[in-house]
Amino acid sequence: MARRIIDVSRRGFLLGTASLAAAAMWSDRALGITLKNVNLADNPFQLGVASGDPDSKSVVIWTRLAPKPLEGGGMPKEAVEVSWQVADDEGMTKIVREGTTTATPEWGHCVHVEVDGLAPDRWYFFRFKAAGELSPIGRTRTMPTIETVASKMRFAFASCQHWESGLYTAYEHMAQDGLDLVVHLGDYIYEGKGRPDGLRTHVGPEINTLDDYRNRHAQYKTDIFLQAMHQQVPWIVTWDDHEFDNNCAADISEEANVKKEDFLARRASAYQAYYEHMPLRKACLPKGPDMLLYRRLHYGNLATFDVLDTRQYRSDQPCGDGNKPQCSEALDPKQTLLGEKQEKWLLDGLATTKSKWNILAQQVMMARSDRKAGPEQTFSMDQWPGYEINRRRLLKAFNDLKVPGPVVLTGDIHTNWANNLIADFDNLDSKVVASEFVGTSISSGGNGAEATPSVLAAIAENPFVKFHNAERGYVRCEVTPEKWTTDFCTVPYVDRPGAPLVKRASFVVEQTKPGIESA
Template identity: 45%
Template sequence: MVSTTALRRILGRRDVLSGLAGLGLFAAGFSHAPVWAEPRLREDPFTLGVASGDPHPDGVVLWTRLAPEPLALDGHGGMPNLAVPVRWEVALDERFRRVVQRGEVLAVPELAHAVHVEVRGLRPNWTYFYRFRAGRFVSPVGRTKTAPAPGTPLTTLRVGVASCQVWWGGFYTAYRHMSDDDLAVVLHLGDYIYENTIPADGLHRKVTLPTEIRTEPWTLTEYRLRYALFRTDPDLQAAHAALPFVVTWDDHEVDDNWAGDFSRDLDVDPATFRQRRAAAAQAYYEHLPLRLPQKPNGADIRLYRRLTYGDLVTVHVLDERSYRDDQACGDGQQEDCAERLDPTRTMFGAEQERWLAEGLTGARTRWNLLANQVPMSQFDLDVGDPLPLFMDAWDGYPAARQRLLDLFADRPDLNPVVVTGDRHRHIAAELKLNFDDPDSATVGVEFGGTSISSDQDGEDLDPHSEVVLAANPHVRFMNHQRGYLRLTLTREQCRADHLVMPYVSRPGAPIAVRASFVTEAGKPGLQLDTQSRV
C-alpha cells in the first residue's frame, strides 16, 4: 500500500527497466508483446494492491496490476513492453499452508499489465485468501468470500455500499472502517474516479502532481494515470484486500453527466465522445475486479449483471449511463418541459429494461436489491411551484421510472430495495406509486449512501437537504457527512445503517451510525430505529 509520503517518492522516481532483451521470449497469446520468461523486476510491482470481485457460488475474480512506478507518465506503470508471467494462489488460510488452487496468467502491456483471474471450483459461502507473485516479489494477501449457492437457505447478508471518492477532496478513512466491518460484499455504485482537473496543490492531499496527471483525461494514458493515482490510496487498497467488490460506473468515470453517446459539452461530436468512452472503459476494466463478460469492446461495455445470494437476495447491478437518452430540458436543475414527459424516454435502454423486468419477476429470493446510480425518488427542489428537478436523475425520466414502479406495485412479493449513490448524501426514502400524492401506495424503499470523500467534510444537514426534506414528504432522512451505508438483510427485514464521520480533510476520523431505518418484508415502507439518533 502506498502512503502520501511514498507517493511523493514515486513521483520523483523515473528509473527505467533495462537489459530485458534476449531472455528467451516468445509470443504472448492475444498480446503482440513477447513474454519475459524470467522477470527480474527491480522494484515491487504490487503498488496498487490486490482486489476480488463478483462473487459466484463456485469462485470469484481476482485482480492486480503490475506497476512498480504507478504514476510513470506513459501510463505503463514502469513496466516494459513485455508480457510478464504472474503466479496466483488461493488458500484456506492467510499463511497459505492449505493452498486449494494455483495457476499462472500473463500480465500484458495491452491491458497495462493488469490481470483478472476467474477462479472456479471453490466452495460456496466460504472465505478464502489469495496472493500473486511476479519475479521475486509477492503481493499483499487478499481475503474474499464466495456467494452461497442459489436456493440455499440464508438467514443474514451484510452489504456495504460506497460511491463518490474524489481523491483530492479528502481521505478515504471510510474504507479503512469498512475493511474492519463484517461484510459479505461491497457494492460500489460509481464515481470511482473523477475526471475533473486536479488542484495544483492536491487540496487536502497536499501532493504536487505533474500537469500530465492533473489534466482532465481524454486519452487511455490519461485515464490510466487517474486510476493509478486513486488506487495508490492505502485505505482503498485495504478495503479491496479485505472484501470482494461488485462495481458499476456512473458519470465521472467518463465525463460529468454524460448520457449514451452524448457529452455534457455540447460542442463534442458523438463520434469523438465515443473515442473518449472507449479509453475510459478500458481503463475502468484494467483497474477493477471485473469478469471477462465485462471486458469492453471499444466504447461498449456491459456492466449490468446479476448476482444471487442463496434464497435471500438477488443483486441487480445496473448501468444508467451507457444506454440512456440524453437529459431533457437542458440538463442540470431545470423547470419542467414537454421533453421530460415523453413516454418513450429511457434510462436503461430497451434491452436492459427487459433484462431487469425479467430478472425481477423471475427472482426466487426474499429480497431484490437494485444497485442504482442516481436517485430514483422524486426530488422536488422547491417547496413552491413550479417544481424544479434534477434532469440527470430519475426525475428526468419519469415514464421509465413509472414502468418500474408499476412492476413493483404489481408484484408486492418482490421486496425491492434500491441503493443509490451520486448525491453525496445519506438518504432514506419511500418509493411512491405516485410521488405527487403523499397518500399514494408505497411500493419499495430507497437508501442513498453518502460519498467517501466528495464534497469534503460536509455537515449534518446542509441547505439542499433541508429543502428536499421540506418539499418531499416521502424522503424521511438526509445527511451530508462522509461515510458509507451498511445493509443487513434477514428473512424478516432489511436494515440500513447510515455511518458518518466528522471529517475527511485529515486522516483518522472515527465513525458512528447516524441513523438506522428498517423496511419489513411484505410491508414496503420505512421505520426509524428509535435506538439511533436523528
C-alpha cells in the same frame, strides 16, 4: 490513525514476503513453471489485490503489475507470466487452486483470474507472484448456492471518492465492520484536471487518453485504506459518469461541439482502463467504446443484486439538464435511463425472482424529490425524474409483479437519503412500493454537514423522505430473511486524518412490507 488497517497490510506483507516456508512451497519449481525473467526497479504489486463478482463456486481475483504506478505502470513492453494461488487459510499452506496467467502490455499488465471449482459460502485467501515478487494476501468469499436459505448478509455500499476533496477515512472504519461484500455505485475516480487548492492533487490535466485514465486509476488505487478494503472482501462495482466524463449520456457529451467519434474514442479509453483496474469477469470485457456492465448476482435465496448501468444507454438529459420543472421532454415515453434492452432484462428478472430481497444497485436517485421550497417544483434532470415514464414503468413493475423485498441503492449526489418509493408521486398518499437508500460520498465535496437548511426546507414538502444528511461516509446494511437494517455511517471531516465514525441514523424494512421505519 490507521493502526488497524496498517496492521492488516503489514500482516499480509509478512505472510506474503517474509514467510520462508510459504515462499519455498510456492517456488517456481514447485509450481512447475518458468517465470519470465523481468528486471523491475520496484515491487510490481503497488496497486494491491482485489476480488469481485463472486458466485457460489467462483470469484474473480485481480491485480495489476505496476512498479511505477503514476508513470504508465513502469512495465516493459512485453507479456509477463503471473502465478496465482487460492488457499483455505491465511498462511497459504492449504492450497485449493493455483495456476498461471499472462499479463500483457496491451491491457496494462492487469490480471483477472476467474477461479472456479470453489466451495459455496466460504472464505478464501489468495495471492499472486511475478518477477520474483509476492503480492499481499487478499481475502475473498463465495456466495451461498441459490437454493440455500442464507440466514444473514452484511455489506456496505459507497460511491464518489474524489481524490482531491478529502481522505478515504470512511474505508478505514468500514474495514472494522465484519462485512461479506462491498458494493461501489460509481465515481470511483474523477476525470478532472488537478486543482492547486486540492487536499491531494490529481496528476495532470483532465484525462483523455488510455494512459491518462490508467494513471488516474492507479493514483486512486495507491490509497492505503482503499487498498486494504479491496484486500479484505469481494466487491461488486458499477460506474457513474466520472469514470468517463461528467454528466455523460450514452454518446453525448455535456460540452458543445464535441465530435461523436472523438467522444467515443475517449470512452473506449475510459472503459478499458476501468476494466483493467476492477475485479470484473470476462463477460464485462469492453469492446471499443462498449462495455456490458449490467449483471445479476445472487446471495443464496436471500438476495439478488441487479447491478445497473444508467449512463451508457440513456437518452440525453431533458430540459437542458440541471434542476428544472418537468418539461414535456422529461415526460416523453421514449426518454430512457436504462435503454430498451437493459430495461427488459431487469423487468424479466424481477418477474421471475425467487429471492426474498431484490436489490437494485444503481447510480442516480429514483425518488421524485422536489428540490425547491414553495409552490414551484424543480427536479434533477440527470436523475430518474428526468426520465419520468421510465421511472413510472419500474415503480409499476414493483407493484404489479409483487416483487419481494424491493430495495434501491443509490449514490451520485454526495448526501444521505432514506426514501419511500411510492406508486404515484403526484399523489403523495399513494402506496409504498419499494424503499430507497441513497449513500453519501466517501470524500467528494470535502467536509460535509449534518444538514443543509435549503435542502431541509424543500424536503418538508416531500413526506416520503424519511432522512437526509450531508456528511461524508458510507452505508452499512444487514439483511436477514425477515428484516433489512440500514445504518448511515458518517465521518465529521475528511480534510485531515483521524475522523471518528458516527452512526448517524438507522432504519429497518420488513421483508413483507415495503417502507422505511426508524430502527
